Structures are given as C-alpha cells and as structure tokens.
C-alpha cells in the first residue's frame with residue numbers, strides 16, 4: 223500500500239493490491255479523479271485519463287486553454303458557478319445572503335501513515351499505523367478566505383477509500399454552508415446500475431436495482447434519522463455485475479441523520495456520485511476561525527462482484543468501525559419480552575419468562591418497553607426513567623438480581639431521545655422538546671422528541687441513564703427511537719442557525735452514545751428505531767448490533783436480511799425467533815425455519831416460552847444448543863448470498879445463503895423454499911468460499927423432515943470442496959416434494975472440514 227505524489231505531473235496515486243485511486247491537478251489547480259479501479263502500475267502516470275475538451279456551448283476560463291471546460295471534467299470537490307452545471311459538493315453564501323462562487327485550488331498536501339480520529343463524528347479507525355495511509359489535500363479560495371481539506375484514507379487490506387472534508391473559515395466574517403457533501407466521485411462512464419435499499423417500517427432495506435438514466439437520481443432522508451425509507455448506502459455496478467464477477471462501487475455514509483445520495487448522468491456520458499448530509503433544510507453558519515467537519519464516506523471498489531464488496535465492507539465495519547469490548551465477542555442469545563407481553567407484565571411474569579428461557583438455554587433476558595413511569599401503553603411516561611412500582615414493586619435492581627441469580631444476564635430497553643407530553647419531565651421542561659411549546663407540535667406514537675442539539679439535555683440524559691445503568695447489574699441496552707422528527711427547530715439556536723438543527727441533533731445523539739459507552743464499557747448496546755429505522759454505519763460505531771426490523775416473520779426476513787447483508791455484517795443484525803401466527807403478517811412458519819433464518823445474525827427469541835408446547839421447547843433447546851456451537855461462524859463468518867430469485871433481491875421462491883469461517887473449515891448453508899411445489903424438479907446449488915481441496919463432512923437438518931429425504935441421501939457425507947463448489951448441493955427430488963412438507967420449508971446444511 224502506498225500513496226504516491228508525482229510532483230512533476232501533479233498526480234497522487236493511492237495504491238494497494240486491490241485498487242488504484244488516482245487524483246490529478248487540473249490546469250486551474252483543482253483536483254480531479256483520473257481513475258478508480260483495478261490497480262494500475264505505480265510506475266505509470268495517468269493525468270491523460272482526465273478528459274476535457276472544447277464543446278459547443280461550453281464555457282472556459284480566461285487564461286486557460288478553451289479545451290479546459292468544467293462541464294465534463296471529473297472534479298473531486300466541485301463548486302458551482304464556473305461552468306460545471308452538475309450538482310456541486312459545496313455551496314456557500316455570504317453573511318448577507320450573496321451566493322459565493324468558490325474556486326478551490328490546490329495549495330499543499332500531507333501524506334501520512336494511519337488515520338486520524340474524529341472528535342464528534344463516528345468514523346472508521348486503525349489500530350496500528352501500518353493498517354492505512356492517508357492523504358490530506360489542502361485547497362484554498364484566497365479571495366473568500368476559505369480553506370477546504372479533502373481527507374483520504376486507503377486501507378492496506380481492503381479496496382476501500384474513506385473520504386471526508388473539513389471546511390475552514392480563515393477570514394474575519396462568517397459565511398453559511400448550504401451544502402457540504404462528504405464526497406463526490408466523478409466517473410467517466412454512464413454505464414452503471416444503481417442498487418439501493420428502500421423500505422418502510424416492517425420491510426426495511428429491500429434491494430432494488432435501476433438503470434441510471436440522464437439527469438439526477440437521488441435518495442435520502444429528511445426525517446431526522448437515516449430512516450427505513452432509504453439507507454445511507456448504494457452500489458453503482460456495471461449492468462452485468464453479479465455476486466461473483468463484475469465491477470461495482472459501493473458507497474456508504476457513516477452517518478445516522480438526514481442524508482442524500484445522488485447520481486447525475488451528464489450529457490456526455492459521465493456520472494457524478496455524491497453523498498453527504500442532505501442539503502435540503504441544511505445550513506451552517508461558519509464563523510471566523512471555525513471548521514466544519516463532514517461525516518465520513520466510504521467507497522468500496524470491486525472487480526469481482528457484490529460478494530467481494532460485501533466481504534471487504536463487513537470486515538471493515540465489524541473490525542474497524544465498531545469498537546469496545548463487544549466488537550469481537552460472540553453475542554449472547556437473548557430472550558426479549560416485548561412480543562410476549564407488550565406493556566402488560568409484572569415481576570412474576572417476567573421472572574417466569576426468564577426462568578423458562580434459562581431452562582431452554584438463553585443467556586440474556588431483555589426487559590423491553592413499559593418498565594418505567596406509568597407506562598402501560600404508548601401514551602405516557604417517556605422521560606420519566608423511574609421504575610414502575612406497580613409492575614415491579616421491588617424495583618429494577620431487585621428484578622435484575624433475581625434474573626442474574628438465575629444465571630442470565632440482564633438487559634434493558636430505553637428510549638432516551640423521547641419525551642411524552644404526559645410525563646413529569648415534559649411538565650418540568652416543556653422547552654426541551656423540539657418545536658415551540660407555544661405552537662402546534664406534531665406527535666408521533668404520541669410522543670415528542672427531546673432537543674439533543676442542546677448540551678443541557680444531553681447532560682441531563684447522561685446523568686439519568688448513568689444512574690439507571692449503575693443502579694443494577696445491567697449488561698445490555700436496547701436504545702430505541704420510535705418516531706421521525708418534525709418541526710426541526712431548536713429553542714437553543716438563533717434564527718440564522720436553525721438550519722444546523724438536524725445535524726446538531728445527531729451530533730448530540732452521538733455525544734450521549736459516546737459518553738455512555740465510555741462510562742459503561744462492559745455493556746453491549748443494540749441500537750433500534752421502531753425496528754430498522756436507523757440501521758446505519760454511524761450507529762454501528764457505538765452499538766455493534768442493531769435491531770434489524772420489527773418484522774420477525776421468517777419469510778419477510780429473507781428480503782430484509784438479504785438487502786441488509788450487502789453492507790452490514792451478520793454480527794450487526796439482531797435476528798429473533800418470534801411466535802406464530804406472526805405478529806406483523808399473521809404467517810405461520812415452522813419453528814426451525816424461523817430459527818434457521820435468525821441464526822444468521824445476533825440471535826434471540828421474542829416470544830413467551832411458557833406458551834410453547836413441550837415438543838416446541840425441545841426444539842428451542844436444540845436450536846440454542848446448536849447455535850452456541852456455531853455462533854462464531856454465523857456472526858463473524860464470511861457471508862455469501864447464493865440464490866435470491868430472478869431479481870436477485872431475496873424475494874424468490876427459493877432463497878439460499880451461507881456463511882464460511884475465516885479458515886474455511888466450517889460453513890453453514892441455508893435454503894428456504896417459500897411456497898411448496900408439487901413434484902419439483904432437481905436443481906444444484908453450487909457453494910462459495912470453501913477450500914477446494916478440503917474434504918467436508920456435510921450434514922443437513924430439514925426444518926420439516928419427511929420420509930425418504932433426498933437432501934440427506936444425496937448431500938450428506940464426505941464431499942470435497944471442489945465438488946461442492948463446482949457441482950453443489952442437490953435441491954429438489956423425491957423427498958423434496960413440497961406437498962408433504964408444506965410451505966415455508968427450509969434446510970440448514972453444515973460443513974466441517976474433516
């Protein structure tokens with residue numbers, strides 16, 4: 223790995239075994255992307271790859287050749303106003319509202335080992351300087367006294383470039399940022415598909431793929447959180463890219479607030495990608511000598527398909543974004559009482575759930591919503607974080623002790639960012655809620671949002687939540703956030719700084735997370751937002767796992783976990799077995815199918831174990847015992863999407879994926895057949911990631927066994943890796959006759975090198 227500076231050619235070459243990222247300085251001394259792709263020789267010079275040409279209707283700068291026209295040039299941090307009519311990365315207005323035409327010219331640079339830490343924003347990091355090399359390009363607009371630092375880090379072991387920007391006001395007067403993207407990537411082709419992950423509550427991150435067309439295509443959030451509607455991630459792939467071959471560029475923002483990801487196909491076959499804080503509603507007053515830091519953007523390049531992209535980003539996020547004691551530790555198997563009781567429980571009920579769960583093998587009991595204030599439904603008490611003595615007369619500590627005495631750890635649900643209008647906190651501090659107490663405030667789930675942009679609110683929450691965490695043996699926290707933000711203004715900000723609110727809100731959330739995770743390093747935090755409404759890389763920096771979706775139906779989870787898996791590792795995905803009929807869709811699926819799907823994540827149960835039959839309890843006992851032996855593989859193995867249906871989005875009738883351990887000695891393969899088919903044909907499922915020369919002992923567990931099981935007869939036994947990779951497992955056949963097996967059948971194959 224190296225970052226080279228070729229002084230004569232004014233060229234930077236970020237280079238490792240997987241990738242070259244080449245920046246050249248243009249005739250106006252602004253930086254341009256000459257190349258991103260497979261590694262090119264570090265000996266070469268590549269400035270000529272930056273295309274520009276005089277075209278009809280194009281504009282050019284006095285003193286520079288007419289061929290140098292900004293309209294088509296690939297620019298690293300473009301501004302508007304000098305002939306580049308695509309969307310800019312940076313937009314500024316002066317103190318009195320005058321738009322500024324900014325020329326960012328190279329002034330200096332610094333190349334250094336390692337990667338610096340950020341104070342306020344989450345970001346990837348290095349544990350030793352040998353893991354990465356960084357470049358900072360210092361750009362300047364002398365006339366307006368603005369300095370812009372473009373920061374790049376190349377990781378030695380990954381085709382990943384991290385980018386972010388610092389914008390500094392070196393003048394004496396303030397100006398306003400209207401847009402300050404984290405990165406722009408100008409590609410010299412329009413031949414890309416855009417894959418992204420839209421959704422809604424209960425159906426988060428469903429993969430869609432669309433052809434880029436001329437003009438601007440954009441996704442984003444203006445909801446105060448990254449949202450279930452769009453995820454701050456997208457892939458730009460060549461139309462023929464598959465899981466195993468072809469070029470793709472993954473783009474991921476390490477951010478949990480309002481974001482946008484834009485792609486603009488220009489009139490001459492170029493594509494501009496941009497990602498960062500959503501410019502809609504954003505403005506930031508940058509006073510003299512102040513610096514604004516953008517969130518970090520990650521670009522992953524692959525020439526070997528989506529699978530390769532996934533493996534690199536999974537490793538980086540799980541090992542060098544998540545942090546703390548739980549980063550590399552196997553996660554406990556939990557039982558959560560939410561769907562078992564909702565708000566209606568008492569200590570006796572909780573203890574009997576915990577007792578049964580312990581008997582089945584669970585390791586962590588999580589007490590969900592409803593334990594505090596007068597919270598018997600969702601109309602009151604958020605903000606009053608005192609135990610509800612009617613439900614828990616002996617208090618939280620006593621309950622936690624009784625649970626830990628059973629041999630389970632104890633976990634607790636909180637929703638610190640919220641306040642109910644019917645709460646003591648709100649009665650005392652009505653001005654702490656977002657919006658004005660004198661004007662209409664929009665409710666969501668009957669609740670208001672606390673103004674996390676105000677330091678006194680964050681301080682109060684830190685003290686209150688710390689008090690709870692110190693009061694009882696708590697080893698896990700589920701941090702929920704159950705509504706979107708409306709009336710996004712703050713009583714703590716002057717009128718001309720109100721555009722800062724949404725970003726300041728999320729900085730406040732990060733501050734509280736940072737302080738709590740530092741003060742209580744032994745606690746495993748799981749982020750949650752009405753399911754997966756804030757499932758993003760920003761959150762993963764503090765909470766190494768997140769509740770993937772409130773929808774725990776095994777069949778719906780196929781699409782959700784499929785889409786989520788493109789960027790986010792299985793260790794980050796909370797995945798639970800819940801009761802049937804499923805509470806979200808009413809579907810009845812086999813208990814083993816529910817477990818098989820949930821195995822590929824941070825596993826747990828969300829049901830009343832006391833309502834299980836003896837036979838079901840025996841199955842759950844077996845599932846938990848099995849997961850304990852295999853969870854390292856499920857949580858930290860390399861994840862391969864094998865079969866997702868015709869549109870490749872996990873919505874097919876047969877969906878299959880697998881995990882392989884880093885040493886390739888163990889693997890587990892899931893096959894789900896959604897609807898039964900009479901007399902199905904045979905098919906083969908080639909496996910991936912195995913060592914071709916190893917002999918693997920293959921075993922199969924059908925969720926719903928039938929007589930004369932073909933899966934057992936044809937697949938079980940000792941099989942070489944090459945046969946499994948080139949021929950594969952047999953699906954279909956006599957015993958696979960869905961008529962006798964029913965809908966929602968599944969099979970879990972385990973492979974162990976012999």
Ligand code: DGJ
Pocket residue numbers: 560590591635702704750751752753769771772
């Ligand atoms: C939404 C979460 O996603 C659920 O799991 C549960 O914790 C409820 N909130 C509780 O209000």
